[in-house]
Amino acid sequence: MPYVNIKITREGATAAQKAELIKGVTDLLVNVLGKNPATTVVVIDEVDTDNWGIGGESVTTRRRRGQ
Template sequence: MPIVTIELTREGVTREQKQQLIKGATDLISSVLNKEPNLTHVIIDEVDLDNWGVAGEQVSVLREKGITADKK
């Protein structure tokens, strides 16, 4: 039974986007590992910006400074 965990910062990911992630991850596991989709579990874990850090700073602080994690 494959279990896929997707971790995202809590920044307004819509229900529809989450459904697309779940479907896409399930399809990928089914295609690559030849697993039945009904055996694949996908967990989306949304992390508060205060609880996610990049380059030694909280993402919430970086956002307040107008800095995105990929531009630090």
């Protein structure tokens, strides 16, 4: 019955890619720890690049510099 929260920047992940993350993380918990997939919950949060910081600055600022 694990719970997994994945936070990524909102930069165009498709429904198919998100489904792949959900499937991949669930399989991993089944394979590594024998968890029950039926009660394994995965929540993906997509966060605006203005609201995500790393190295003391926002991802918006980094993307503008080409990073």
